[in-house]
Amino acid sequence: MNGTxxxxxxxxxxxxxxxxxxxxxxxxxxxxxxxxxxxxxxxIGKTTLAKALATVLGLDFKRVQFxxxxxxxxxxxxxxxxxAEASFVFHPGPVFTNVLLADEINRGTPRTQSALLEVMExxxxxxxxxxxxxxxxxxxxxxxxxxxQAGTYPLPESxxxxxxxxxxxxxxxxxxxxxxxGRSQNAGRPVLPEAVTGADEILDLQERAxxxxxxxxLLRYVRDLLEWTRAGGRFVNGLSPRAGQAxxxxxxxxxxxxxxxxxxxxxxxAVFPSLAVHRLRPAGGTPVDMGAVLDAVPIP
Amino acid sequence: xIHDKRRFSVVLAALAVAFAPHLMRVPAFVAAFVCSAWGYxxxxxxxxxxxxxRWLRVILALGCLGLVFAHYGRSFGRDEGVALLxxxxxxxxxxxxxxxxxxxxxxxxxxxxxxxVLYSQGLLMSAYMVLSVLAVTAALIHLHSARxxxxxxxxGGAVLLAQSLPLALLLFVFFPRLPGALWGVxxxxxxxxxxxxxxxxxxxxxSLSLSGEVAFRVDFFGPAPDRDSLYWRGxxxxxxxxxxWFRNLPFEAAEKIADLPTDRTEYALTVEPHGKEWLFxxxxxxxxxxxxxxxxxxxxxxxxxVRSRMRYDLVSAPAAPxxxxxxxxxxxxxxxxxxxxxxxxxxxxxxxxxxxxxIAAALDLFREGGFVYSLQPGAMEGDIIDQFLFxxxxxYCEHYASAMTFLLRSAGVxxxxxxxxxxxxxxxxxxxxxxxxxxxxxxxxxxxxxRWLRVDPTSVVAPQRLSVGAEAVFSxxxxxxxxxxxxxxxxxxxxxxxxxxxxxNNSWNQWVLGFSHDRQRSLWQRLGLxxxxxxxxxxxxGLLALGLAVVLGTVFWYMLRSRRAHTDPVAVQYARFCRAMxxxxxxxxxxxxxxDYAGRIGLERPELGPAAREIADAYVALRYGVxxxxxxxNRLVGEFIGRKx
Numbered sequence: 001m002n003g004t005x006x007x008x009x010x011x012x013x014x015x016x017x018x019x020x021x022x023x024x025x026x027x028x029x030x031x032x033x034x035x036x037x038x039x040x041x042x043x044i045g046k047t048t049l050a051k052a053l054a055t056v057l058g059l060d061f062k063r064v065q066f067x068x069x070x071x072x073x074x075x076x077x078x079x080x081x082x083x084a085e086a087s088f089v090f091h092p093g094p095v096f097t098n099v100l101l102a103d104e105i106n107r108g109t110p111r112t113q114s115a116l117l118e119v120m121e122x123x124x125x126x127x128x129x130x131x132x133x134x135x136x137x138x139x140x141x142x143x144x145x146x147x148x149q150a151g152t153y154p155l156p157e158s159x160x161x162x163x164x165x166x167x168x169x170x171x172x173x174x175x176x177x178x179x180x181x182g183r184s185q186n187a188g189r190p191v192l193p194e195a196v197t198g199a200d201e202i203l204d205l206q207e208r209a210x211x212x213x214x215x216x217x218l219l220r221y222v223r224d225l226l227e228w229t230r231a232g233g234r235f236v237n238g239l240s241p242r243a244g245q246a247x248x249x250x251x252x253x254x255x256x257x258x259x260x261x262x263x264x265x266x267x268x269x270a271v272f273p274s275l276a277v278h279r280l281r282p283a284g285g286t287p288v289d290m291g292a293v294l295d296a297v298p299i300p
Numbered sequence: 301x302i303h304d305k306r307r308f309s310v311v312l313a314a315l316a317v318a319f320a321p322h323l324m325r326v327p328a329f330v331a332a333f334v335c336s337a338w339g340y341x342x343x344x345x346x347x348x349x350x351x352x353x354r355w356l357r358v359i360l361a362l363g364c365l366g367l368v369f370a371h372y373g374r375s376f377g378r379d380e381g382v383a384l385l386x387x388x389x390x391x392x393x394x395x396x397x398x399x400x401x402x403x404x405x406x407x408x409x410x411x412x413x414x415x416x417v418l419y420s421q422g423l424l425m426s427a428y429m430v431l432s433v434l435a436v437t438a439a440l441i442h443l444h445s446a447r448x449x450x451x452x453x454x455x456g457g458a459v460l461l462a463q464s465l466p467l468a469l470l471l472f473v474f475f476p477r478l479p480g481a482l483w484g485v486x487x488x489x490x491x492x493x494x495x496x497x498x499x500x501x502x503x504x505x506x507s508l509s510l511s512g513e514v515a516f517r518v519d520f521f522g523p524a525p526d527r528d529s530l531y532w533r534g535x536x537x538x539x540x541x542x543x544x545w546f547r548n549l550p551f552e553a554a555e556k557i558a559d560l561p562t563d564r565t566e567y568a569l570t571v572e573p574h575g576k577e578w579l580f581x582x583x584x585x586x587x588x589x590x591x592x593x594x595x596x597x598x599x600x601x602x603x604x605x606v607r608s609r610m611r612y613d614l615v616s617a618p619a620a621p622x623x624x625x626x627x628x629x630x631x632x633x634x635x636x637x638x639x640x641x642x643x644x645x646x647x648x649x650x651x652x653x654x655x656x657x658x659i660a661a662a663l664d665l666f667r668e669g670g671f672v673y674s675l676q677p678g679a680m681e682g683d684i685i686d687q688f689l690f691x692x693x694x695x696y697c698e699h700y701a702s703a704m705t706f707l708l709r710s711a712g713v714x715x716x717x718x719x720x721x722x723x724x725x726x727x728x729x730x731x732x733x734x735x736x737x738x739x740x741x742x743x744x745x746x747x748x749x750x751r752w753l754r755v756d757p758t759s760v761v762a763p764q765r766l767s768v769g770a771e772a773v774f775s776x777x778x779x780x781x782x783x784x785x786x787x788x789x790x791x792x793x794x795x796x797x798x799x800x801x802x803x804x805n806n807s808w809n810q811w812v813l814g815f816s817h818d819r820q821r822s823l824w825q826r827l828g829l830x831x832x833x834x835x836x837x838x839x840x841x842g843l844l845a846l847g848l849a850v851v852l853g854t855v856f857w858y859m860l861r862s863r864r865a866h867t868d869p870v871a872v873q874y875a876r877f878c879r880a881m882x883x884x885x886x887x888x889x890x891x892x893x894x895x896d897y898a899g900r901i902g903l904e905r906p907e908l909g910p911a912a913r914e915i916a917d918a919y920v921a922l923r924y925g926v927x928x929x930x931x932x933x934n935r936l937v938g939e940f941i942g943r944k945x
Contacts, residue, residue: 266893269896
């Protein structure tokens, strides 16, 4: 594995306890130039994860708490008339950062949600006839509370597609819990580690992850997976071609994290559940385990 | 292009193997053209010689066509076809650039291999043809595998051939055969056949004596008769014109016999092609097998000229009835010539001897008159009987038979010359009798007491001729020379191999080449599939349809199966590993990745873990990675399977 990433994952593991898989997925998501949706109850460590990730990777971090009165300008920024200069001056919103934590995104109005999701896709802000590029890398971690549905605007499927992965953190295991409880210093908050890298290296790593090889048999496997989600009416919609491309990109990042220059079916299987879970809506309403999808499709 | 050199050399080597038997058969200019064309093609690959321009290739092709027609004239048959095929083999090599061209060459090579059967269907040639097919198939595999070594491709070819064997056997037994030779071209030639002609003159039998070629082989369906009664009658010669005996008897079939005599010998005779119509049978044939006629002189003739090996079942009995020697035919002699012999015969007759007495007198003359049994009696002209009887006194069996018949006829006793074979060599390895051209013989039949009595004058001159055969009489050790003991042992070993080889050839002839239309029919009948009855034909058709369905079904199944995973050699090899693990009770789930699977193997069967891990690594590197070592992977899987078994 790449030394920087290994170190980063180690450090992150010391902050978010017992969540190696989720940490890996988060880093892979960043490497694949994707955005991450974390669905969980409050107080499980979502903010900690986002902050730690930004800090360890040496990236800027900003946070937006979504509420139903949050306006797009609150996220993107606003032009204010400066009397002294006699011109409009742009005040960048929190979106101008490397890592943006969009907390409880489903509490925001559809209008604000759309504004953010558009920016996530385009990596630029278009306001007042001018286009402003966001810093790179740009990585959004959005959280939503799955249980508390009152007064929320669930993200439409078309917009869920903008998130590469959707993960849940879940409760820590017993040992981690114990260690967590034992942390007394700093009012129970973890001490954030030092940065091990910076934006430039992350960009370079993203570039390298793009060149991980995907052989024809592997692409055939991905195709078979996509095909399986579309056939047989198991889901309202199957995975889209864009989702397929995202799957390949994510698999590459996963393989790169593993230190390989080629993708294995195992890589695809590792990222598939997180990638497909928010994109596939079961036709009958009964949830379908993504592991069952993997089990049903033989590796060619 | 760089590895194409090697592939092309392999293809050319396979072509050479396929073409080699034709090298001596085609005209010299064809052989020279093919060799130089191949040489140039190699030069193209290794020295970068230019591909001949299109117009030159067209001219060459037309020129070859013209040369073949100029050489052979206007007829077009086997030799012309093969010559043309050979020329094209050379031309195609010169214009070969792509893999497609090499494929065309190899398929052409298969065709060239097949043309060998137009010349020889013997055991040796068949073995060579199998070898050629193996070589061409291996080259075909090599063309696709492009492996650095040939051994796996050869092995692959052998496996392929072995797999095709059951189907070939099935087709051999059940594919409908045409009556007669399939290769019509074979029928219009009789090359290299030796045997009798229908005239007997001094030298006609002795010239055969030097040939070790097989005349026919005999399987006895019971105890074989004694060696000295093994007289294989071929032709009865009834007319003498002063210099030679020939057959002049009008064709007349013998009457059929109601009951077979009790004292009979049953056997099957397989005659080598000799291009004539007569067949051979032991004294005296009583029934005519299918396709033959029994003449009134109790000789067998075939309805077709014997141009291919022919097997027929025979029954012979010494006591078969004979046709009365009526008329003057059997005592007729030329008006004049050989006065001294006539005088001697009349003198014997004047002494009041009966037929028996005359025979005894003639035999006594041969026994006591200083006669010598010789292969080179020297040339004789004019009154050849007189010269032989009173001057040279040296001769081979034809001289004795001819002279004795002349004497008896001069004395007014009906007599005739019979030519055929005497004796034969029993092959203990195949339990059959080999009769060679060197066993050719001539003897006399005399009419006495209502039947033709066989008299062999040679028996009194050279008794050992009948007990050991002519070959032994005239070979060095037969003349009692002191032969070194080691040399004799060596000769015995040689003899052993000769007999073994003949036995193998005989089995090949009987079971493979001899599997004719008739034998196929009789096999079907024995299986209850007689195509001439309605039920049998229906059953046969049903069986054939079923067989076809099974074969096609299998092919389709394989095609369907292989469409998914088994086209890639890497996948095939990995599937072998998975099957081995499945037998070990740890099957791979279809959706289980190779690394996960190896991990699970390591958990459940720790002793197999490291090897499985190695195989998985080699596999993913080959199938998903950038670089991989196919040979190492093959070796790993091979070792794994070998160790587990």
